[in-house]
Amino acid sequence: MSNFASGKKAIAYCDRCSFEYPYNELKFEIYDQKRTGYRVCNECLDVDQPQLQLGKYAKDDPQALRNPRPDKSLAASRRLSAFDPIGGGMTEFGSSTVGLDMFGKIGNLTVTTS
Numbered sequence: 014m015s016n017f018a019s020g021k022k023a024i025a026y027c028d029r030c031s032f033e034y035p036y037n038e039l040k041f042e043i044y045d046q047k048r049t050g051y052r053v054c055n056e057c058l059d060v061d062q063p064q065l066q067l068g069k070y071a072k073d074d075p076q077a078l079r080n081p082r083p084d085k086s087l088a089a090s091r092r093l094s095a096f097d098p099i100g101g102g103m104t105e106f107g108s109s110t111v112g113l114d115m116f117g118k119i120g121n122l123t124v125t126t127s
Contacts, residue, residue, distance in 0.1 A: 029057040 023036040028051040039052040043061045063070065 025052065027052070027054040027057055029053050 020036040024033055025036040025039050026033055027039060028042075030053075032054065034054050039054060040058055042049045042051040042053050042058065045065055046061060
């Protein structure tokens with residue numbers, strides 16, 4: 014036999030909003046995969062966030078190799094590639110640039126403020 018009543022007809026109050034609900038509709042609030050002791054209604058229930066569970070999920074995301082060995086024999090591995098989605102012609106690098114020429118100069122710049 015059970016030590017507690019089933020609560021089919023019992024009422025209870027939400028620990029957050031204090032509204033009255035049937036006892037069986039209230040749910041336990043869970044924070045960081047542990048019960049907090051609060052019983053809350055469906056409107057006040059916050060789902061446990063995985064972002065708050067530090068250490069449960071792996072955060073290591075390696076991107077680079079420790080001692081890389083790039084291909085040094087091919088000329089294609091040494092050239093720079095260009096990307097220009099606006100133009101319409103073809104350049105020596107395979108990029109399409111019609112009427113979109115860039116010029117650069119090296120010099121000195123003097124800035125004065127008053």
